[in-house]
Every structure is written in structure tokens, then in C-alpha cells.
Amino acid sequence: VQLQAFGGGLVQAGGSLRLSCAASGRAFSNYAMAWFRQAPGKEREFVAAINWSGISTYYADSVKGRFTTSRDNVKNMMSLQMNSLKPEDTAVYYCAASKKYSRIVTSSTDFDYWGQGTQVTVSS
Numbered sequence: 001v002q003l004q005a006f007g008g009g010l011v012q013a014g015g016s017l018r019l020s021c022a023a024s025g026r027a028f029s030n031y032a033m034a035w036f037r038q039a040p041g042k043e044r045e046f047v048a049a050i051n052w053s054g055i056s057t058y059y060a061d062s063v064k065g066r067f068t069t070s071r072d073n074v075k076n077m078m079s080l081q082m083n084s085l086k087p088e089d090t091a092v093y094y095c096a097a098s099k100k101y102s103r104i105v106t107s108s109t110d111f112d113y114w115g116q117g118t119q120v121t122v123s124s
Contacts (some may be wrong), residue, residue: 001025001113005095010119011085015122019080021095021115029073032098032105032115035080037091037120044108047093048080052102063089093115104123 007019011022019035034049036053047062057069071078078095096111105111 001031001097001099003097003113003115005093005111005115005118008120010091010121010123013085013122013124014082015085016083017085017120019082019095019120020119021078021080023076023078023097023114025076026099027099028076029099030099030102031099032103033069033071033078033108034096034098034106035069035087035093036096036108037077037093039088040118041090042088042091045105050078050102050107051104055058056104058104058106072088082120085120087122087124090122091121092119099124 002024004022035047036044038044050069054071068081094117095115097113098111
């Protein structure tokens with residue numbers, strides 16, 4: 001499976017962005033997926049996760065109520081709708097896929113495939 005994240009950019013605080021993750025490979029619909037982010041000088045952190053069907057989602061407390069993730073297993077796509085963005089959301093955002101799990105997982109060690117990352121910058 002190859003993943004490609006895109007949709008990042010520069011936005012003012014309070015604004016919105018929608019990230020997308022395009023996946024190749026027939027087994028995509030079996031994999032749990034997630035978004036992580038890494039800010040300069042900080043460790044990579046979990047943002048949002050979604051199970052194989054898209055019915056179940058889970059969010060970090062820092063983004064709950066502002067971010068929404070979804071997936072389309074026909075198009076092999078996952079998205080992250082980010083609203084009410086804050087300067088502290090500034091980071092490189094990565095999408096990830098787990099071939100071991102179809103349920104929600106949130107640890108980076110549970111994921112086998114990673115996209116290249118897309119930069120999100122929120123100005124104050």
C-alpha cells in the first residue's frame with residue numbers, strides 16, 4: 001500500500017482546511033487508518049483514527065469537536081476536515097494505514113504504511 005497525503009497549506013486561525021490521503025492497493029478497505037502530526041521540535045502525535053468501515057472514529061482531545069475524519073473505500077481515500085484551526089495545529093500531517101488491525105488503533109507502532117506528509121500552517 002502506498003499513501004499520499006495532500007491538501008495542506010497556510011490558513012488563518014479560525015479557518016478550515018481539508019486534508020486527503022490517497023491509497024493504492026486492493027486491501028485498503030481492510031486497514032485501519034489514522035492521521036498523525038509532527039510540529040517542529042516535537043514528537044509525532046496521534047490526531048484521529050478510523051476503522052476499516054468508517055463507522056468508528058476516535059480523536060485526540062486536542063482536536064475533538066474541531067476535526068472530522070472519514071474514508072471512502074470505493075475511491076481508496078481518507079480525509080480530515082479541520083475546522084476552527086489554531087496556531088498550535090501547525091505541523092506536518094501524516095496519514096497512516098495498519099495491515100495488522102481493522103479496528104481503531106492509535107499508536108504509531110500499530111501502523112505499517114505512511115504517507116509523505118503535508119504541511120499545515122495556521123497563522124495567528
